[in-house]
Amino acid sequence: MPLSDHYQNLNLVNGSQPPEKALEKVVRSKSAAEIQEWLISHLATSFELDPHSIDVQQDFMEYGLNSIEMVNISGELEEYLGCRLDPTLILNHPNIQVLSDFLAEFTAALPGDRPKTAQEAQQILANIDEMSDEDVDKLLNTMLENANE
Amino acid sequence: MGSAFQFMFKTVDQPEMTGIPADNKMPDRRPSPQKVFQKTYQKNRESNFTEKIEALDDHFNYADNSGHYWSEPQQSLLYGTPFYQEASETQKLALNHLYWVFGYTATAAAEVQTTMFNQVTAGVFQQLGGYDTLYQELELETEQEKSHIHAFNKINQKTTNHLLGPGVFSKLLKRPQIKASKPSKDGKGKARALGFIAKGMLKHHSKTYSPYLRDLETKYSIIPAPTSGFGYLGKNTATQDLLRFYIMSWGGSPFLASQYYNVRYMANMLLKNREHKIFRYCRKLQKKEAFIPAPTAVSYYHLLDEAFHTNMSQVIGRDLYHEWDCPTPYEKFLSNISIYWVQSSSLQGLNAGIPGLYLKDEKFFMGFLYQLLQQPLFGLSAPEALQRIQECFGEEHEGLHVSAQWHQQLLNDHCRFFQEFSYLWPVNRDFRLMASGGKLDRVMAQNKILLQEFTNETLRAESETIHTAA
Numbered sequence: 001m002p003l004s005d006h007y008q009n010l011n012l013v014n015g016s017q018p019p020e021k022a023l024e025k026v027v028r029s030k031s032a033a034e035i036q037e038w039l040i041s042h043l044a045t046s047f048e049l050d051p052h053s054i055d056v057q058q059d060f061m062e063y064g065l066n067s068i069e070m071v072n073i074s075g076e077l078e079e080y081l082g083c084r085l086d087p088t089l090i091l092n093h094p095n096i097q098v099l100s101d102f103l104a105e106f107t108a109a110l111p112g113d114r115p116k117t118a119q120e121a122q123q124i125l126a127n128i129d130e131m132s133d134e135d136v137d138k139l140l141n142t143m144l145e146n147a148n149e
Numbered sequence: 150m151g152s153a154f155q156f157m158f159k160t161v162d163q164p165e166m167t168g169i170p171a172d173n174k175m176p177d178r179r180p181s182p183q184k185v186f187q188k189t190y191q192k193n194r195e196s197n198f199t200e201k202i203e204a205l206d207d208h209f210n211y212a213d214n215s216g217h218y219w220s221e222p223q224q225s226l227l228y229g230t231p232f233y234q235e236a237s238e239t240q241k242l243a244l245n246h247l248y249w250v251f252g253y254t255a256t257a258a259a260e261v262q263t264t265m266f267n268q269v270t271a272g273v274f275q276q277l278g279g280y281d282t283l284y285q286e287l288e289l290e291t292e293q294e295k296s297h298i299h300a301f302n303k304i305n306q307k308t309t310n311h312l313l314g315p316g317v318f319s320k321l322l323k324r325p326q327i328k329a330s331k332p333s334k335d336g337k338g339k340a341r342a343l344g345f346i347a348k349g350m351l352k353h354h355s356k357t358y359s360p361y362l363r364d365l366e367t368k369y370s371i372i373p374a375p376t377s378g379f380g381y382l383g384k385n386t387a388t389q390d391l392l393r394f395y396i397m398s399w400g401g402s403p404f405l406a407s408q409y410y411n412v413r414y415m416a417n418m419l420l421k422n423r424e425h426k427i428f429r430y431c432r433k434l435q436k437k438e439a440f441i442p443a444p445t446a447v448s449y450y451h452l453l454d455e456a457f458h459t460n461m462s463q464v465i466g467r468d469l470y471h472e473w474d475c476p477t478p479y480e481k482f483l484s485n486i487s488i489y490w491v492q493s494s495s496l497q498g499l500n501a502g503i504p505g506l507y508l509k510d511e512k513f514f515m516g517f518l519y520q521l522l523q524q525p526l527f528g529l530s531a532p533e534a535l536q537r538i539q540e541c542f543g544e545e546h547e548g549l550h551v552s553a554q555w556h557q558q559l560l561n562d563h564c565r566f567f568q569e570f571s572y573l574w575p576v577n578r579d580f581r582l583m584a585s586g587g588k589l590d591r592v593m594a595q596n597k598i599l600l601q602e603f604t605n606e607t608l609r610a611e612s613e614t615i616h617t618a619a
Contacts, residue, residue: 059369059370059371059373060373061369061371061373061374061375062370062371066258066375067257067258067259067261067262067375068254068257068258068319068322069319070261070375071257071258071261071298071302072302072306072319074302075302075303075306084299086295087257087261087295087298087299087302088261088264088265088295088298091261091264091265091373091375092368094368094369094373098368
């Protein structure tokens with residue numbers, strides 16, 4: 001059975017909301033000031049700091065933010081803003097001020113970031129079982145092939 | 150000052166340290182790195198594994214996957230321990246799902262580092278000229294990593310929110326000793342001094358210095374060193390400084406840029422050590438025409454995507470430097486230290502509670518599991534949880550044996566690959582630190598000491614809490 005069928009069956013069995021509806025996100029455009037406030041509150045809670053002690057121009061890394069927290073924040077920002085974000089965006093936007101300005105501009109410019117529909121997802125997944133064990137092993141052994149060619 | 154350092158290292162570090170003469174020739178039987186880059190880039194562009202991961206990410210719903218194992222039961226937290234034997238089926242499923250989450254939390258953190266280090270080193274190859282395909286492939290890999298991280302984080306958050314409640318899992322993984330604070334002037338001064346040394350020690354660094362790194366230097370007051378990823382780098386401020394020093398070194402020399410890929414290869418293989426088992430589980434389900442949970446499918450496609458990355462790590466780290474002048478003793482020294490460091494931090498342990506975790510930081514994970522067992526899902530009191538931790542780490546059990554076997558597989562893989570690196574110290578070429586970490590009698594002896602410390606600290610903390618409350 002193709003992998004895609006599992007997901008098709010699953011949706012029918014669960015009888016839950018159609019996936020397109022369940023996953024639809026509405027982009028919430030926020031001002032830089034609102035995003036800034038959200039980030040200050042988030043950082044203060046995560047690091048048990050007084051919100052007033054947070055400097056919006058201080059590098060995130062200087063607050064001791066590690067890779068795991070960086071990814072967590074971007075995930076929670078996605079929920080807050082209702083759009084898909086680059087999980088590494090903090091690496092290129094060093095502090096609260098720069099990141100808030102960027103996100104305010106970014107969300108304002110989004111026409112409506114449509115996620116892939118279930119049909120598209122199933123289509124993408126449809127070919128998995130066309131790969132034989134041999135094809136899969138061949139792909140995984142690419143490195144050995146290269147080494148021995 | 151830089152040249153004085155160079156002189157010092159040239160006099161103290163000689164090729165005969167390894168007992169094998171220095172040789173910058175690549176074995177004739179291999180295709181040229183350029184040919185491999187072109188072939189890999191073409192195949193990677195034609196593949197659509199990342200898109201499949203994105204589709205699964207978009208549609209992930211924990212409830213749809215909660216009633217199934219996402220991997221073989223061996224890949225579960227606390228597998229093989231007395232607690233696991235007595236756990237209910239619901240708890241066993243949760244331990245299996247939390248194992249997936251735990252593993253991919255670490256993978257996501259490591260991939261955040263990869264996105265940065267790929268760009269730092271790609272910049273060096275770009276400056277050298279003639280490596281356009283390599284640069285493009287690394288850019289493509291960086292974009293793919295971002296999709297992987299996104300999917301892992303989404304599945305992890307939805308799963309842990311359901312099983313433990315929002316924010317609980319992250320809190321359990323947080324290290325109490327790292328407190329956020331304003332950086333001191335000393336910290337900034339130290340970072341600048343390290344940067345000065347890193348740049349001063351490298352010949353021609355200004356010609357090949359990574360533009361990406363230069364850009365980061367203008368944006369940040371101190372170059373970011375994203376921690377908690379592979380190599381367990383940045384567990385404290387000392388290792389954070391060391392990581393920052395390495396970032397500046399990898400971004401300043403073609404040889405060191407290529408040697409970063411040996412570290413990346415070690416991360417690739419560590420991931421493969423865990424993920425290939427999920428991959429085989431997925432194939433088994435497919436053949437049986439059984440339900441395939443979405444996280445299992447994500448692991449399946451991730452392994453396929455990462456096969457390209459592993460291939461690239463191998464060729465860049467092992468073959469590419471043969472195209473350039475011989476590395477300096479200082480460069481060889483740094484390359485050795487990085488491998489030694491990763492061995493010591495990430496491959497020298499054998500965790501009795503988390504099969505396939507080789508980090509040498511058992512006490513922290515005793516604390517993690519101790520807190521986890523007190524969550525409503527497992528419902529243990531503090532003394533009961535402590536007893537379970539003592540059984541888990543104080544007695545040999547099946548989970549520990551499974552872990553030792555997987556550790557040995559990875560050790561064999563590393564020894565095979567690194568044998569031909571003539572400039573590596575024997576301790577690195579033979580992975581002696583890693584080998585010593587896989588010996589069960591040694592693990593048990595160490596666990597006994599750590600367990601005693603952990604028990605004393607926990608009882609002291611509990612009594613202080615009671616005292617404060619009273």
